[in-house]
Amino acid sequence: MELVLNEEQTMLAQTVKEFIKDNSPVTRMRKLRDDRDMLGYSKDVWKQMADLGWTAILFSEEDGGLGLGMAETVLVTEAMGRNLAPEPFISCIMLAGQAIAQGGSKELREEWLTPIIAGDKVLAVGYQEKGKRYDIRNIGTSAVKGADGYVLNGEKTQVVDGYGADAVIVSARTSGKDGDADGITLFLIPKDAAGMTVTRQWRLDSKNVAQVQLKDVKVPAANVVGEVDKGGALLAKVIDLATVALCGEMLGGMSSAFDRMLAYMKERVQFNVVIGSFQALKHRAAKMYMEVELSRSVVMAAARAVDENHKDKDIFISTAKARCSDAYIAITNEAVQIFGGNGMTDEEEIGFYMKRARAAEMTFGDATFHKDRFAALKGY
Amino acid sequence: MELVLNEEQTMLAQTVKEFIKDNSPVTRMRKLRDDRDMLGYSKDVWKQMADLGWTAILFSEEDGGLGLGMAETVLVTEAMGRNLAPEPFISCIMLAGQAIAQGGSKELREEWLTPIIAGDKVLAVGYQEKGKRYDIRNIGTSAVKGADGYVLNGEKTQVVDGYGADAVIVSARTSGKDGDADGITLFLIPKDAAGMTVTRQWRLDSKNVAQVQLKDVKVPAANVVGEVDKGGALLAKVIDLATVALCGEMLGGMSSAFDRMLAYMKERVQFNVVIGSFQALKHRAAKMYMEVELSRSVVMAAARAVDENHKDKDIFISTAKARCSDAYIAITNEAVQIFGGNGMTDEEEIGFYMKRARAAEMTFGDATFHKDRFAALKGY
């Protein structure tokens, strides 16, 4: 793999960065939060991003996409991460879209992929359950096969962009027991399905997340995404892709936090000099800079490993998620410390990054989870 | 417990410190090393220390001791640690002496304790075996009961002060299997026992350590220290005491390393100023200072917890060993870094402390071993 952007990628990176800069300053995300906006993102901005083609990047040309790869995808999420743009890229494109693209029947793909890529419909995936931590095979939600389809019962938590979604894809156990890899099936449930209640939850990073309660929800067999009992593998695969995209976002976030810290060090005066002239702070900044650079390398490598279907791609993915989790937290902690009292105020934007760093760490497995997975993949 | 020295303790601390300062500069330990002195310590200095009463501190008045406690003992080992005095305090007094005092028959005590306390005889304890790491219940050495006593076979490694010892107490398995707590017995073997070969080993900290090979060594039942099959518990108890004494030594070593580093920071000029004026180094020095202070507290507490037979004394001991191990290593690493190239030369004494820190860490269980034990004692 070559860890360098080609011409097209450089152009894409530039375009996305400028769009986000012009259309999504952090003040936009703050306003959504202060307004207690139920959607938590802007349908309008999302539609513009779709019109620019970014939602299409990863889908095949057959499905109406651009047939590009993760190397391009992480450029989009990085730019979004820089300004904490809350649009449903990871939920709708990486999770739901990819699940349908890779596992959906022709009918499901025709019905849902076109509006997803067009930015007209938003779908979410509910896989997380309260108290089940990071192992997606731990599922309390059940799906029982009946005469005409399945009946689902259970509850999902923190379903990202689940509130207001046009449909939610949920994981449910069709056979086996808690912790089994087999016996999990993915079901697509349109928003008006009887028995499904979607409640907005409020999280520290102000993302749209929702509780999805399922009470005797009937789902036709045609709405199974992927194969019955084999949804665990599909979900894992899709989450791996989404993890790389999230790492891109985290890279953008930590870069921005670092840049803000550095700018503050050059401007804030104490004891008659800028604080950036204190050697202890300089050394800490230099170390944080190294963390950003290392993170950039592992994100690029993970994206390319996926694109090349590298035999060690899982190792690259866990390397990226572990490193980005630790680095994003370390950098935002340092930044808040260096911003001093100002960093503790809600008025200063740096705090948003510190909150997002935690939420991102705990999405798709935290640093420890991925270090454990790394060791297991290495065979020790 | 009161974490403060009383008047007698303050006086003792002063006396030991002065004696070591006058009689045992680090140059003495260097000379023993350079001369490849087989004993690795000085019988003469040891006798003087005994004459001053320090070998008697922990023994009961009945056994000819002073009947004092660990609170006093750590003052002696701390002073020794400051100058890396290599005399056999921990091996002979803490391990062998205590094993006999607490488990030995009246005959054994009469025969061995008096010369031990007088500094006339040196005994060592062989409990460690190659490849068995830190769990003292993993024993390959066997003792088979015969008509007149036991026959021992096996090999001990890194027996501290084993070379030239007048007798070696070894742990051997009399029943059960590797890893069992029961079934271990301690045997006292005089140096001239047929079939016992003691070979000097050379370690990075230049301590006297020895391989003890046992080939059909006959040991009379009268030489069992403690009860048959119950030697594991006695050994564990004695090692706990010795661990606290070692923590005292480590505290002395890290204090001295820290003091040397600080002095160097005040004297070494670079870029026309002393390097102690660089803020990054100042902050690192301040952090190391905290480590020394925290270590002092836990060593004092562990000693007092043992003396008071505190219900949580094992927790205090593991706290002390874990903290002192980490701190001694961190401080000596920092010190060598701050000494720069000079710190890397054999000529500069700071390197001796870095080497000793590693050896001390790996004696009686490393930091990880004691954190694990701490968690287990806490019930999680």
Add this chain to the structure above:
Amino acid sequence: MADLEEFRASVRSWLEANAPKSLRGKMRDPAAAFWGGKKTPLPYPDSRPWLDMMAERGWTIPFWPKEYGGGGLDKEETKILNEELARLELPPPLTGFGITMIGPTILQYGTEEQKKLYIPQIIKGEIRWCQGYSEPNAGSDLANVQLKAVVDGDDYILNGQKTWTSFGDLSDWMFLLVRSNPDVKKQAGITFLLTDLDLPGVEIRPIKLISGASPFCEVFFEDVRVPRHQILNRVDGGWEVARALLGHERTMIANTFGGRQSAAESPENPMEAAAKKYIGLKDGKLVDDAVRQRMAQNQIDEQSFLLTVQRNGDNVKAGHRPGPETSIFKVYGTELNQRRQELMLSIVGPESLGWEGDGFEKSELDLTRVWLRSRGNTLEGGSSEIQLNIIAKQVLGLPD
């Protein structure tokens, strides 16, 4: 000796007869702390009578001199009183900066008139005090005081701003530093002043923090007239007072983060409880070994820290000079608390991400805020960087 036993008996019977039954057992209830003054809500209905009856005997601060309304108790008697309060698990009747900071400072620097005036008010909890040190462009550079004080007759006229004033909105009076002389070295032109916050021209605005709470305020002064007799120590002698007072503050912070329990005690441990709930044990060991090791490290750090606080106290009690300086406690205690809160997040996992509302338990929502709040610990009361500078200079003797 007999006297002391008599004293204990009288304290005990008085407490049993008079201390409000509703407050018994609330000794460790942080919500039971009462900060006094006119604006702070009562924690419990009986908090006011409890304060009044104790203040009458001077027992809100039992060892302060009787002549100013204190209890006048000696060390032994104070200890007995505390033991008897603990016996009924009664909360302290009063807490606050009056007791821990400005009171001792007035006793040290105040004129006889000032002592007679302010100390009884403090003891009775009549006014709640807040601190006016920080200013917007000062940060760690505390001597960079810009708030102007200009003499006009018997008054100073104040113009400028303070910030990071804890509970300024709930306080009655402020002790603050003002720039009384702009023409000398900055430390030499500062005066220490006491002022009523209800004066015209004072405006108080809460600061919203990342945790969502607003425990701090900005306080603006526009042509505020403060009588000149309300200065402490001499004109332009405020820096000395400020430093003395900071010493009191650090001791207080160390006590807060060090916890008041002695190191040997083993109270029910919330971290262990959370680990068992959210992660679970298998064969007596936490299933997540990484968390297990971090917990052991954190608890070892905590024990080491508490023992160091104790050692310092024991040294002082024994009449020796204190061992490690209080700056250690501030740096280590606050960073330890941050590590503790971060570990708690790792233990609780995704459920720790909640902000409010559905789908999160109250304890989970509380944790999020407590963690965010803990980030400020290493900034307020002298940042970690400042404390490390102090240790390097004052304790280790390293040059500037």
Add this chain to the structure above:
Amino acid sequence: MADLEEFRASVRSWLEANAPKSLRGKMRDPAAAFWGGKKTPLPYPDSRPWLDMMAERGWTIPFWPKEYGGGGLDKEETKILNEELARLELPPPLTGFGITMIGPTILQYGTEEQKKLYIPQIIKGEIRWCQGYSEPNAGSDLANVQLKAVVDGDDYILNGQKTWTSFGDLSDWMFLLVRSNPDVKKQAGITFLLTDLDLPGVEIRPIKLISGASPFCEVFFEDVRVPRHQILNRVDGGWEVARALLGHERTMIANTFGGRQSAAESPENPMEAAAKKYIGLKDGKLVDDAVRQRMAQNQIDEQSFLLTVQRNGDNVKAGHRPGPETSIFKVYGTELNQRRQELMLSIVGPESLGWEGDGFEKSELDLTRVWLRSRGNTLEGGSSEIQLNIIAKQVLGLPD
């Protein structure tokens, strides 16, 4: 394209016909590296003929200009040569500071006469070079050069001392910094000089390290006469040369610690092997979970680092400016290596404490020394502190 294939065929047949069979398979054998010169022992009997036959074609440094004895190969041809060497797993015929440091610097700053004189000697491995930068009281302050150079006719007369000279005792010539002008700003009075070490007045003493080895020397100069035409760049223009050369050195150190294998490769891993031997697996997991986690962290760090080195190289190859500066590689690479060695000690446990002799395996004794040696990595070639200063200033633009 056809030409390249022809080139490959000719290289292959020549190597197969001529390269010593005894050296095949020794590509990764660190002991096979040959440093050239008159004093360094031959690693293998065939090392000399292998060097000579390669040097004849200029292939010790294949991409250097043909006019000075280099191979004159272009990028593609160099790549093919390396691939063919790798195919037979042949070690490089020559290594050393001539190739990595002083050679490129002479090509950059040397006069035509100097290039004609020195470059062929370097390519043929006739002289081994050592570095004379550090002095006893300089430490990280490299510009603090005290070694005096006084003009006397056509010569300089040198008096003073260098230290930390790698393998000074095995080297033939030294490139060094001398104080040619004591009356100007320290950087402005330094001259860069080349000198034969066999001249009268030079004395070389090895320094014994904590690891027991002596890879460095002190080099003393007493009235040593060096011809003035052996200066590089202008008189008093040595600092510029020194900095250019340091850039070459850092790149070399990064390569050393970054390892030459690409990040994607997974060679047999000595740490994993040691962990399996000394700790052991149970249900496919290391029994000691703390070590397991530290290993994962260390390997993640290593992979991140190697990928960053690779990214930098890929950027340069693609014609972009390099990404992160080489200072990053130095700091991170050396500290990573220290962490790696410390982790190795933890893995091996008490058996890692041996120094020599009975009761320890050779690999255990080697580890002890390698660990001790690794402590110097963050000091030599510009300490970590200096590198962090450089990053802060030159990369991040923070003020002095």
